[in-house]
Amino acid sequence: MTNKRDISLGTVQETLLIPLYGRAVESRKPEPALHDPRAEEIVASIDYDFTRFDGLPSLVGSVLRTALFDVWVSDFLAEHPAGTVVEIGTGLNTRYERVGSSRAPWFDLDLPDVIDLRRAFFTDTPLRTMISASVTDRAWTDAVASGVGGPYFFAAEAVLPFLERAQVRHVVDLIAERFPGALLALDTAGPGITDTQDQHDALSKVEARMRWTCADPAEITDWCPGTRILASHTLTTLPASLHDRLPAAYQGMLSGLAAQRLPQLEEYRLNLLRLP
Template structure:
């Protein structure tokens, strides 16, 4: 058993990991992730604090959408480079890799130390221990790969201050022009109410970047385009359609209720200039 000695923000990576592990064991699942189940079994952590929380399903649905965006990019650019920002213990490579793409998995040193207990670098897959705000990781990616590039920042940037988020987006746009960037945003009512949200209330970390809407980012730098933006209650048809019927019913109910923790939390895909 491995005890994950993680910082406060880093601990949040265990929520989506557990969500995928729980989902994997369901008879009718939105995704399968046997590797996540193995990792949960190998960690000494009280995952039971997250049992039965709706946010677990939310993390799975978010991952399904991000997976679909990466798959689409791989289909169009088979020899591209995928960069997982704040990779945590994600297993996207296991789920969607096409056998040709170059992958980089970036996270803070304590996370990468835990990650190396379960994953190894390969000629096409490299872990980088660094903060997303440190430009050195971008140089390592540029030196070790060719484009086009897809950057996936799932459940990472809202935990930074807006100043840092702006710097990260600007750095990616400047160093990797023409790349795609997937990220989530949380609105002001979400940020102010997060102490009462189920999974976040179980950990110490809190989101800091309040984003009124993803269009804000298009004004940060000339040429940034918003390609897609969805709430969990309004997923695109190609993601919603294959979901198990109970999930479709749950999402339909959420669309009627419009709680801020759903309506103000958006999953976004950008084209960088």
């Protein structure tokens, strides 16, 4: 019998297992929206009851979110092959394996317990570096700034909604101050989502809860004047560059959901910002 790795993660950090499992499940499908054999390997090696997430619609949502972030990072690297990418709250993400560049510096940032787990599956390289720190701690920006330089792309996927509003504002201000003109990709959740988390299909299976309610991502432009929203999508209004290459079954599903205009889908947005 194969020995599996025991894990010990903080309350919020445990949520990283949801998108990890989502990618692994998706990758095994005959027509996947996203192919991620590395996620399959990691899930198979971890001692955790992933079956609690089986069949949940949120798994598909997490895959579509990841796929859009992949598109944004790919577009950035196509324009800036030696640009710097920073994964905020990287968890056990494998975006580098999917879209990383042989020229672009890449930083994987997360809390110490997550980085300890991540080091069981990934190693630092001359271009790829793990940083053990809280995103609210200014010190991590020194490590990123000491690299070869920008332009910079910051991907904060399924991270910032779990912080308090003041903490999110601090993070945005910190990035804007240290890395002027950087791109920041993040997700936001409105009150229809944050107020009903106890009934959420996936979050109801864990203890973590989102703290930051954002009804309109334009709120961020008020915090940081000069910030521009380059894109803001719901899962049912994905850009054609992604939607048109999804499996036909997914395209049909998203069309049906769009017609229903469900608050849980309308209030969850995937945003790409240009910081001042």
